Amino acid sequence: xxxxxxxxxxxxxxxxxxxxxxxxxxxxxxxxxxxxxxxxxxxxxxxxxxxxxxxxxxxxxxxxxxxxxxxxxxxxxxxxxxxxxxxxxxxxxxxxxxxxxxxxxxxxxxxxxxxxxxxxxxxxxxxxxxxxxxxxxxxxxxxxxxxxxxxxxxxxxxxxxxxxxxxxxxxxxxxxxxxxxxxxxxxxxxxxxxxxxxxxxxxxxxxxxxxxxxxxxxxxxxxxxxxxxxxxxxxxxxxxxxxxxxxxxxxxxxxxxxxxxxx
Numbered sequence: 001x002x003x004x005x006x007x008x009x010x011x012x013x014x015x016x017x018x019x020x021x022x023x024x025x026x027x028x029x030x031x032x033x034x035x036x037x038x039x040x041x042x043x044x045x046x047x048x049x050x051x052x053x054x055x056x057x058x059x060x061x062x063x064x065x066x067x068x069x070x071x072x073x074x075x076x077x078x079x080x081x082x083x084x085x086x087x088x089x090x091x092x093x094x095x096x097x098x099x100x101x102x103x104x105x106x107x108x109x110x111x112x113x114x115x116x117x118x119x120x121x122x123x124x125x126x127x128x129x130x131x132x133x134x135x136x137x138x139x140x141x142x143x144x145x146x147x148x149x150x151x152x153x154x155x156x157x158x159x160x161x162x163x164x165x166x167x168x169x170x171x172x173x174x175x176x177x178x179x180x181x182x183x184x185x186x187x188x189x190x191x192x193x194x195x196x197x198x199x200x201x202x203x204x205x206x207x208x209x210x211x212x213x214x215x216x217x218x219x220x221x222x223x224x225x226x227x228x229x230x231x232x233x234x235x236x237x238x239x240x241x242x243x244x245x246x247x248x249x250x251x252x253x254x255x256x257x258x259x260x261x262x263x
Contacts (some may be wrong), residue, residue: 001132001134001135001136001154001157001160002134002135002136003135003136003137003138003196004103004135004136004137004227005103005109005137005227006101006102006103006105006137006229007101007102007103007110007234008099008100008101008102008137008229008233009099009100009102009238010097010098010099010236010240011098011100011202012096012097012098012204013045013046013097013098013240014046014049014094014095014096014097015044015124016038016045016048016049016052016121018042018044018131018148018230020214021033021037021044021052022034022037022038025037025061026231028059028061028065028244029065030061030062030065031062032061032062033052033062036236043238045241046097046207046240046241046244047076047241047243047244048076048079048175049094049095050080050083050091050092050094050095050207050241050244051076051079051080052092053091054079054080054083054088054091054107055072056113057088057232058093060072065244071263076243077243078122079245080243080244081243081246081247082211083263084247084259084260084263085259085260086245087260087262087263088263089208089262089263090208092206092207092208092211092244092263093206093207093208093209094206095119095203095206095207095241096205096206096207097205097206097207097210097237097240098120098203098204099202099203099204099236100200100201100202101200101201101202101203101222101229102155102200103135103137103198103199103200104137104198104199104200104201104225104229105136105137105195105196105197105198105199105225106196106197106199107195107196107222107223107225108225108226108233109123109199109201110195110227111217111223111226112201112203112226115213116208116209117209118205118206119203119204119205119208119209120202120203120204121201121202121203121204122200122201122202123199123200123201124199124200124201126186126187126190126199127183127187127190128183128186128195129186129188130163130167130172130186130189131134131160131163131183131189131190131193131250132155132163132164132199133160134160134163134193134194134197135197136156136194136196136197136198136199137171137196137225138152139224140237141226143173153214155194156194159192159193159194163193164191166185166189167189170185172185172186189215200238207237207241207244210233210237211244211245211263213227213230213257213258213259214230214234214237214248214256215248215255215257215261217229217230218231218234218254218255218256219255220253220255228252230256231254231256234248234250234256243255
């Protein structure tokens with residue numbers, strides 16, 4: 001048995017194609033935007049992508065391109081704040097971020113996969129991946145209870161030894177064992193792994209979904225491990241896209257609460 005700690009890594013973020021955007025802006029006579037994209041020192045990011053999506057809807061690149069638009073917000077932070085406050089949330093769906101959650105339990109992943117809209121999920125499969133140990137996370141509050149920790153370690157050690165015994169009993173490491181047989185036996189063996197066994201999962205979500213799930217999974221009633229993970233994600237997203245998360249406040253209990261819900 002190996003004690004582990006849940007980790008979150010942001011592994012992919014939006015990377016807008018500035019050359020294609022510049023060509024588009026030329027075609028719609030948004031000259032200032034074309035010049036901005038052509039600037040080699042400019043590096044377009046998720047916030048720029050969201051702003052482009054919002055302005056495209058109203059052709060509000062600059063005054064006069066749309067006869068109904070006589071003035072525009074030029075400050076991106078204020079423009080995106082207006083996107084949030086006016087609940088123009090559909091444009092947030094264009095920016096996707098991908099995370100790898102490392103050493104999280106299947107308790108967490110069973111709750112995580114309930115979020116389907118705006119998400120993509122790829123999880124380590126215990127039908128294929130055979131356990132040779134049982135990695136496990138203990139929350140801080142339980143570590144001071146010596147009796148629980150001792151008994152828990154004993155249970156996990158027994159389950160881990162049973163995994164190793166079954167591997168030997170089924171001769172899974174012998175030469176010539178077909179992979180199909182290994183998969184079949186491994187699928188059975190996973191039934192003896194605890195729900196708290198640590199695993200890895202890749203999770204992709206768009207910004208609209210992220211705002212919703214961060215609020216939902218950090219509230220007072222959230223399960224403690226998923227709350228810990230989404231507090232990490234909240235910090236990552238506030239650093240990545242500050243203008244789109246500046247309306248969040250953090251409670252004393254660790255909740256992330258937006259000024260504008262269900263955007």
